[in-house]
Amino acid sequence: MTRINSHYQKLQAGYLFPEIGRRVREFSAQNPDAKIIRLGIGDVVLPLPESIRSAIKKAVDEMADPKTFRGYGPEQGYEFLRQAIADNDYGTRKVSVSADEIFVSDGSKCDCGNIQEIFSLDSKIAVVDPVYPVYVDTNVMAGRSGHIAPSGHYEGIIYMPSTAENQFKPDFPKEHADLIYLCSPNNPTGTVLTHEDLKGWVEYARKSGSIILFDAAYHDFITDSSLPHSIFEIDGAREVAIEFRSFSKNAGFTGTRCAFTVVPKELKALNDKGEKVSVHALWNRRQSTKFNGVSYPVQRGAEAAYSPQGKKETQEMIRYYLNNAQIIREGLASIGLEVYGGVDAPYVWLKTPGDLGSWDFFDLLLKEANIVGTPGAGFGPGGEGYFRLSSFAFKENVEEAITRIKQQLKVKN
Ligand SMILES: *Cc1c(COP(=O)(O)O)cnc(C)c1O
Helix, strand or coil: CCCCCHHHHHCCCCCHHHHHHHHHHHHHHHCCCCCCEECCCCCCCCCCCHHHHHHHHHHHHHCCCCCCCCCCCCCCCCHHHHHHHHHHHHHHHCCCCCHHHEEEECCHHHHHHHHHHHCCCCCCEEEEECCCHHHHHHHHHHCCCCCECCCCCECCCEEEECCHHHCCCCCCCCCCCCEEEEECCCCCCCCCCCHHHHHHHHHHHHHHCCEEEEECCCHHHCCCCCCCCCHHHCCCHHHCEEEEEECCCCCCCCCCCCEEEECCCCCEEECCCCCEEEHHHHHHHHHHHHCCCCCHHHHHHHHHCCCHHHHHHHHHHHHHHHHHHHHHHHHHHHCCCCEEECCCCCEEEEECHHHCCHHHHHHHHHHHHCEECEEHHHHCHHHCCEEEEECCCCHHHHHHHHHHHHHHHHHHC
16 A cells, blocks of 8 residues: 655644634533634734735736736746835845845745755754744654654754743754744744844854744734844845745735745755755745746735835734734733733733643633633643733724633632
8 A cells, every 4th residue: 555654643633723623612512602702823804905905806807808818927926026025025124135036925834834845854953942833843744853752842853942031032052953943023922033133043053054944924013113024134144044924914815825935045055965055046946846826916916015005004904903912911911911922923922820731721711701812832842831812803802802801810810
């Protein structure tokens, strides 16, 4: 019989969100009248802005006319979008990223997950713990790890603990890492790395010959103008970093699908002969072979996010979510909970009261307040004892949720 890729069997059973879904369904079945509020999964709720919808519709109409119809586009994305990204996301911040260093895709999840395959299977990877599970699982699937240990850590992967004690800013790995995954603003902790922090990472990577895989999916939620949006704001980063961005969270594209990855031309890695090879060329080869581009109407929609109206509309959505985050943060702090993040990020990360385990707190919140959040332990052992609440919800629901939490937990405390 045909054999499977057995690395898949190393993956931890019961992925986070299915397990949450299972517990919520079970609770609903037993409590059909409970009005459940979901502040769990990181999906947006506000509809696609008008500027983006009309650009998509117009592009669909172009597809109706043989003179303007488009078939396969460039695998790397249309020039109009790559240039709009270079000008608006980087040019305005005086960061030099050229259009041909931008690879448009149908999602950052895919890009963050696929990037590992252009690097050696021997590469050591380092992740922050807790972490966005995609970075770890895709490396496990590829065979870059051993089995999962009782601690919940995969053998062969370097974990950098990120806790309140280190302000959720982990130390550099103690052993050599070839690939270092960083996410800022962070999912799940809501922490944002400063210029100083990123400078440290870039220096570290340059010294140790590592590559930083920088996930900036939430950069648009940064309101503090002193904080960096891109790792390429740091001198020397172009030789050691790749950056991932997405239209999912800032422009409401979770269901529309568009993202991009920046691979600078200076970035090099070694081949088997010890020669330096362009990572840009490899990623280009990978995308051209395995990917056929994002649909034309969707790329027009993404372009429209950079129009004056598009900027105004997307900024309004971000303000709406950040206002929710503030309601969550201040509400929880007012009853004495330790809260983190939620200022320049859509996620609020809290220390569970009374040292409850993450899943125990999940069950408590579900039963007592009928609120669904995300147990910190679902993002890795380092998240045990923490809990994530998302601001991606309607304001009325956020307010109702906080009222309920205040009532229930105040009584309990
Ligand atoms: C939501 C998210 C993304 C974006 O994923 P898409 O596939 O572009 O929707 C990337 N990284 C992190 C950490 C995220 O939370």
